[in-house]
Amino acid sequence: MQHAGQAGDERLSAIAWSQVGGELDERGAAMLPGLLSADECRMLAALYPQGRHFRSTVCMGRHGFGRGEYKYFRYPLPALIQQLRNDLYPHLAPIANRWNEAMGEEARYPSTHADYLVRCQQAGQLRPTPLLLQYGEGDYNCLHQDLYGEHVFPLQVAILLSQPQVDFAGGEFVLTEQRPRMQSRPEVVPLQQGDAVVFAVHHRPVQGARGSYRVNMRHGVSRIRAGHRHTLGIIFHDAT
Numbered sequence: 248m249q250h251a252g253q254a255g256d257e258r259l260s261a262i263a264w265s266q267v268g269g270e271l272d273e274r275g276a277a278m279l280p281g282l283l284s285a286d287e288c289r290m291l292a293a294l295y296p297q298g299r300h301f302r303s304t305v306c307m308g309r310h311g312f313g314r315g316e317y318k319y320f321r322y323p324l325p326a327l328i329q330q331l332r333n334d335l336y337p338h339l340a341p342i343a344n345r346w347n348e349a350m351g352e353e354a355r356y357p358s359t360h361a362d363y364l365v366r367c368q369q370a371g372q373l374r375p376t377p378l379l380l381q382y383g384e385g386d387y388n389c390l391h392q393d394l395y396g397e398h399v400f401p402l403q404v405a406i407l408l409s410q411p412q413v414d415f416a417g418g419e420f421v422l423t424e425q426r427p428r429m430q431s432r433p434e435v436v437p438l439q440q441g442d443a444v445v446f447a448v449h450h451r452p453v454q455g456a457r458g459s460y461r462v463n464m465r466h467g468v469s470r471i472r473a474g475h476r477h478t479l480g481i482i483f484h485d486a487t
């Protein structure tokens with residue numbers, strides 16, 4: 248499914264959000280197939296070398312994060328990214344609120360992203376977190392959690408901008424779920440170009456026989472075996 252030229256709001260209102268919520272409750276991740284067109288993916292990946300869009304570059308190898316590189320966008324975000332972040336948020340906030348209630352977490356999220364950013368700003372989380380990642384052959388992204396301060400929006404989105412088997416091989420998006428006193432559960436998300444995955448940043452509730460309990464989630468990317476892979480990451484909390 249491609250949606251070239253559609254307004255963000257239109258493409259997002261076509262998604263069956265109750266099904267997405269159900270998959271997130273079940274597994275901590277849900278795919279949004281064909282969120283971006285191939286043209287939009289190419290346009291976003293082509294921003295990578297254009298320094299004026301970014302506030303910083305991270306060499307993953309230097310920090311023990313894996314191998315490869317990513318860049319955090321600066322404000323103002325490119326229009327499509329601003330639109331996606333703004334328009335995805337209201338669909339995810341009710342799920343986030345439901346999760347926090349189930350986990351006994353106090354935080355509740357306002358219905359607009361603009362209001363949520365005010366809360367981040369008041370806590371000194373002022374720097375934008377949307378990022379563009381670039382991997383080459385042999386690169387990988389170690390399992391991690393994108394936490395950047397006191398305020399954490401519990402869901403985030405990653406969009407695969409490259410075409411598997413054409414632009415690159417390997418490089419699977421991986422999630423692990425660490426359950427209390429149990430072995431960890433792995434999940435691979437089979438993204439195609441333009442597909443998004445919504446997933447838990449840190450914790451998610453699991454419904455057990457005696458109420459719900461909390462599991463710890465991490466995500467990463469397996470080794471790129473050949474070619475180049477680009478991803479757009481949309482994180483809803485800003486960074487200190």
Ligand SMILES: O=C(O)CCC(=O)C(=O)O
Binds near residue numbers: 388467477479480481
């Ligand atoms: O490259 C990927 O698929 C993972 C990106 C990532 O870690 C993120 O968006 O937070």
Ligand SMILES: [Fe+2]
Binds near residue numbers: 466480
């Ligand atoms: Fe990440």
